[in-house]
Amino acid sequence: MIYLDNAATTLQKPPCVKEAVLRAMDTFGNASRGAHAPALDALRMLMEARITLASLFGVDDPMRVVFTPNATVALNIAISGIEGHIVTTAAEHNSVLRPTYRRNNYTIVPFDNLGRVSTKAISSAIRQDTGAVVLTHASNVTGNVFDIQSVGELCAARGIHFIVDASQSAGLLPVTMKNISALCFTGHKSLLGPQGTGGLCLGPNYMPESLYVGGSGHHSFDSKHPQQLPDALEAGTQNAHGIAGLLAGVQYIQSTGLNAIHHQADTLARRFAHALSAIPGITLYGDLTAPLRVPIVSLNVKGYDSAQVASLLFEKYGIAVRAGAHCAPLVHEGLKLSGSVRFSFSHFNTAEETELAVHALSVLASKSE
Template sequence: MIYLDNAATTLQKPPCVKEAVVRAMDTFGNASRGAHAPALDALRMLMEARIALASLFGVDDPMRVVFAPNATVALNIAISGIRGHIVTTAAEHNSVLRPIYKRGNYTIVPCDSLGCVSTEAISSAIRPDTGAVVLTHASNVTGNVFDIQSVGELCAERGLDFIVDASQSAGLLPIEMKNISALCFTGHKSLFGPQGTGGLCLGPNYRPESLYVGGSGHHSFDSKHPGELPDALEAGTQNAHGIAGLLAGVQYIQSTGLSTIHNQADTWARLFAHSLADIPGVTLYGDLAAPLRTPIVSLNIQGYDSAQVATLLFEKYGIAVRAGAHCAPLMHDGLKLSGSVRFSFSHFNTREETLFVADAVCALAASR
């Protein structure tokens, strides 16, 4: 099988990730729930993971790295802290859109024909009562990368909070927390961690309320949940076994190098897109000429529904891709699509795999 669904979850993990999870399963107790070695070992690992993630994302205080089961929970927590009107974009995943819809009082900035959004367009949507901008770092449909640096500077100038969804960029692109109020990430994509891991990094002046309260391992006689970070946003037992794998994934990234990992995957995505650029019946989406992209190529083949293409690719050629709306309905509305076929590459893929997949798409297009 050739696996090209890395934007959903990375299947090919570094071996150290599995090893770390198995080791944790054999040795970890419950962090902050005991003074014995298994509990203390788990607690130390959680702190080591906070430090590693703080280093990766440029967070000054590792205690402001908060774990959550995934980016969806992290985004719900982060968005719950916004006061006032929200500006967001049509490039967003439902993990951003649905919490904002539920909350109300928002403006959605449309994408252009390539699925891009400019800082100027975001600036124009800001109102006197705007409290925050919520923006994805990279589209999970097109691979377009949005300028979080310039938007962060805009928010700092206007006194606004800035929430960033880094689900598609964490582990691929350099990220600094400067001018970011909350950076939300998931562990199971390009951070190479297990499913069920993720979290948010908080800037020094942003503090959302927890969505849930309960056990913390200390202050047990208090009626209120502890108020200090990270405990304030981490009620209940942590997924120490999964976070051990996430830590191993982050350490792999740090030792291999972000640029090395991104450049290899980007090379295969650009080779794939270039191989299909002039094929009759194949339509590609996004700003494929942009100098900075995540390794995603989405397309449709004339005469086929996107689900048919994905099924045929797997059944005839053993190629695993994603079809449908990818939980990004407004991007598809803007591109006038009911769905698309997404090919998302990893640095574990190869040139030979890439060319084989391109040939398979060409064969389907020729047989339509």
């Protein structure tokens, strides 16, 4: 099988990730729920994971790294803490859009024909009552990367919060917390961790309320949940087994090098897109010549529904991709599409796999003429 669905979840993980999960399954008790070795081992690992992620994302205080099951929960927590109007964009995933829609006080900034959103357009949408800008770092459909540095500077100058969805960039691109109030990430994509892991990094001046309260392992006689971080936003037993795998994934990224990982995957994606651009009947989406992208290429083949293409690729060639709206409906509406076929690359993919995918698409395109 040729796995090219890494934007959904990375299938090929470094061996250390599986080893860390298995070791944790055999040795970890419940963190903060005992003074015995298994409980303390789990607690120490969680702290090491916070410190490691804080280093990766430039968080000043590791205790402001909060674990969640995924980026969706992190974004719900972060957005729920905003008062007033929210500015977001048509490039967002439903994990941003749906929590925003519930508030009934928002502006959605459109993108251009290549899926790009300008800082100027975001600035124009900010109102006197705006509480935050919420922006994805990279589109899960087009692969476009958005300028979170300039938007962060804009938000800082206007005195409003800036929430970043780093689901597609964490583990591929450098991300720093400068001028970011909340950075939301998931563990199972390019951070190379297991599913069911993710988190929320908070800046020094932002503290949303938890969506959940319950067991914390301490202050059990208090009627209110503890208010100090990270406990304030972490109720119940943590997924220590999964987070052990996430820690191993991040350590692998740090030892291998973020730039090297991105370069390998980006090179494959650009070669793939360049080869397809010469094939009649294939339409590509996004700013494919931008200097900085994540390794995602979305397309359609003339004469086929996106789901047909994905099914044929897997049935005839063993190529795994994603078809449909990719939980990003406004991207597809803006590009006037009912769906698209997404190829997303990992540094574990090879040039040979890329060439086979190009060949398979060329055969499909030739049959549609």
